Amino acid sequence: xxxxxxxxxxxxxxxxxxxxxxxxxxxxxxxxxxxxxxxxxxxxxxxxxxxxxxxxxxxxxxxxxxxxxxxxxxxxxxxxxxxxxxxxxxxxxxxxxxxxxxxxxxxxxxxxxxxxxxxxxxxxxxxxxxxxxxxxxxxxxxxxxxxxxxxxxxxxxxxxxxxxxxxxxxxxxxxxxxxxxxxxxxxxxxxxxxxxxxxxxxxxxxxxxxxxxxxxxxxxxxxxxxxxxxxxxxxxxxxxxxxxxxxxxxxxxxxxxxxxxxxxxxxxxxxxxxxxxxxxxxxxxxxxxxx
Amino acid sequence: xxxxxxxxxxxxxxxxxxxxxxxxxxxxxxxxxxxxxxxxxxxxxxxxxxxxxxxxxxxxxxxxxxxxxxxxxxxxxxxxxxxxxxxxxxxxxxxxxxxxxxxxxxxxxxxxxxxxxxxxxxxxxxxxxxxxxxxxxxxxxxxxxxxxxxxxxxxxxxxxxxxxxxxxxxxxxxxxxxxxxxxxxxxxxxxxxxxxxxxxxxxxxxxxxxxxxxxxxxxxxxxxxxxxxxxxxxxxxxxxxxxxxxxxxxxxxxxxxxxxxxxxxxxxxxxxxxxxxxxxxxxxxxxxxxx
Numbered sequence: 082x083x084x085x086x087x088x089x090x091x092x093x094x095x096x097x098x099x100x101x102x103x104x105x106x107x108x109x110x111x112x113x114x115x116x117x118x119x120x121x122x123x124x125x126x127x128x129x130x131x132x133x134x135x136x137x138x139x140x141x142x143x144x145x146x147x148x149x150x151x152x153x154x155x156x157x158x159x160x161x162x163x164x165x166x167x168x169x170x171x172x173x174x175x176x177x178x179x180x181x182x183x184x185x186x187x188x189x190x191x192x193x194x195x196x197x198x199x200x201x202x203x204x205x206x207x208x209x210x211x212x213x214x215x216x217x218x219x220x221x222x223x224x225x226x227x228x229x230x231x232x233x234x235x236x237x238x239x240x241x242x243x244x245x246x247x248x249x250x251x252x253x254x255x256x257x258x259x260x261x262x263x264x265x266x267x268x269x270x271x272x273x274x275x276x277x278x279x280x281x282x283x284x285x286x287x288x289x290x291x292x293x294x295x296x297x298x299x300x301x302x303x304x305x306x307x308x309x310x311x312x313x314x315x316x317x318x319x320x321x322x323x324x325x326x327x328x329x330x331x332x333x334x335x336x337x338x339x340x341x342x343x344x345x346x347x348x349x350x351x352x353x354x355x356x357x358x359x360x361x362x363x364x365x366x367x368x369x370x371x372x
Numbered sequence: 373x374x375x376x377x378x379x380x381x382x383x384x385x386x387x388x389x390x391x392x393x394x395x396x397x398x399x400x401x402x403x404x405x406x407x408x409x410x411x412x413x414x415x416x417x418x419x420x421x422x423x424x425x426x427x428x429x430x431x432x433x434x435x436x437x438x439x440x441x442x443x444x445x446x447x448x449x450x451x452x453x454x455x456x457x458x459x460x461x462x463x464x465x466x467x468x469x470x471x472x473x474x475x476x477x478x479x480x481x482x483x484x485x486x487x488x489x490x491x492x493x494x495x496x497x498x499x500x501x502x503x504x505x506x507x508x509x510x511x512x513x514x515x516x517x518x519x520x521x522x523x524x525x526x527x528x529x530x531x532x533x534x535x536x537x538x539x540x541x542x543x544x545x546x547x548x549x550x551x552x553x554x555x556x557x558x559x560x561x562x563x564x565x566x567x568x569x570x571x572x573x574x575x576x577x578x579x580x581x582x583x584x585x586x587x588x589x590x591x592x593x594x595x596x597x598x599x600x601x602x603x604x605x606x607x608x609x610x611x612x613x614x615x616x617x618x619x620x621x622x623x624x625x626x627x628x629x630x631x632x633x634x635x636x637x638x639x640x641x642x643x644x645x646x647x648x649x650x651x652x653x654x655x656x657x658x659x660x661x662x663x
Contacts, residue, residue: 104521113521113529170480189461190532197456198525204495205516214505225496230395230404234489238404241481
């Protein structure tokens with residue numbers, strides 16, 4: 082199957098489900114409902130939900146309808162973290178996905194609370210799903226570890242408190258693996274858990290997702306240096322005060338590292354089954370975003 | 373049993389458990405661990421965890437050790453919401469529980485992320501507990517509803533976007549019931565769920581907790597008008613730009629309303645069993661905080 086249409090088809094179905102699970106614009110308090118919907122529905126590739134669904138199906142999962150709430154919860158969490166990251170005291174970004182960021186559109190107070198509400202809504206959506214409690218319990222262990230102080234938020238804290246003028250490759254690896262890659266890893270692992278695969282496959286999913294996420298973040302940083310605003314959908318050079326792969330290794334070497342991580346990722350993901358070239362297709366699609 | 377010692381004993385045990393479940397000060401990234409610990413361990417009455425434990429035991433629950441993670445999760449969520457509420461763009465409070473608020477102590481960026489991390493940590497702590505998955509699933513439904521857009525965050529949004537000069541009793545009731553009371557209600561309901569009581573008792577717990585929470589918030593507003601900083605542990609008159617019971621009804625009438633809500637709460641909670649005067653004791657203790 083053509084990878085562009087595969088991704089576009091799933092993106093459309095996920096967008097429909099996001100719309101369904103979000104509070105309607107008329108849900109009281111309307112300001113909150115509108116702010117929650119604004120950032121989630123502003124677009125985005127829906128990579129994390131698609132990774133969850135793809136690994137689930139490759140692992141033999143048959144009931145995609147059942148896991149949509151989990152897929153959407155990942156996007157709610159991703160959206161909350163974007164809203165909070167864009168705040169004036171953190172990254173101070175005025176644009177996101179080509180539109181005004183939440184705090185520019187709604188004000189800082191509403192943006193903070195809309196982020197909180199999306200975070201909460203992710204767990205509400207999973208709690209209200211029809212997934213068997215035992216399986217729900219397992220995915221919650223993986224998810225809550227990945228997004229907490231030893232995961233995403235740990236990465237974000239080091240991102241804000243690190244001096245970007247000091248070359249520190251080890252710290253950079255910590256930031257990328259925690260801020261971004263651990264969430265890709267969790268998405269893949271959760272797909273496997275939901276499909277009830279063996280623990281050795283879970284290990285490959287976890288590692289495959291991690292290296293894919295590392296490659297993804299490096300590519301994102303490269304686009305920030307090379308790209309145009311239309312493509313990034315956010316402020317270009319917004320990372321200039323950050324520790325990034327291009328700032329430490331230069332653009333060319335960064336691309337090489339991204340490719341190497343992609344190969345490691347694929348080595349792990351090939352263990353799922355013969356059709357895992359679908360995942361390879363997704364990774365290569367992400368890589369092609371680089372010029 | 374003397375109610376002061378009952379509350380003090382549980383507070384001590386909960387404080388020990390909070391310390392245990394929080395990341396140690398040395399856990400990397402240390403800034404985040406220290407900021408998470410700072411607000412949670414700054415003190416507080418631990419009313420929500422104590423309500424959960426008390427209702428659990430009154431409903432016949434025997435394994436308090438098993439439910440401590442849930443009790444602490446409620447306090448983590450309460451702490452996250454205090455940190456975000458105190459931020460400059462929301463309530464702009466410099467003091468909390470007698471100490472500098474998180475953003476004054478650590479800076480706004482760290483405070484936002486520490487709040488997020490505590491929110492996440494609440495779910496992590498529940499996910500990692502040994503409670504049976506089916507029961508965990510049920511309490512998560514109650515909890516995630518109470519803290520989301522139709523619960524706490526809905527109340528907070530109306531709190532920030534409401535014109536306090538306009539007398540609007542219906543809106544005030546919405547703000548109090550959502551910002552505060554629904555969380556008391558959820559704590560009592562979760563205690564019942566964990567003890568596996570019948571659904572008619574659950575209904576009484578939910579309503580009893582709701583009216584107790586309403587009374588609690590009114591008393592808090594009264595203290596803010598009448599009290600001294602030492603007692604409130606936060607900025608006095610910090611609510612002067614808010615819609616409150618004293619601002620609408622005056623202090624005397626507000627106290628009457630708080631007492632009436634307390635009576636309604638007790639009427640519901642008396643249905644649990646003969647010993648529910650323990651809960652009455654807790655409510656009366658809260659009422660006595662008024663001068």
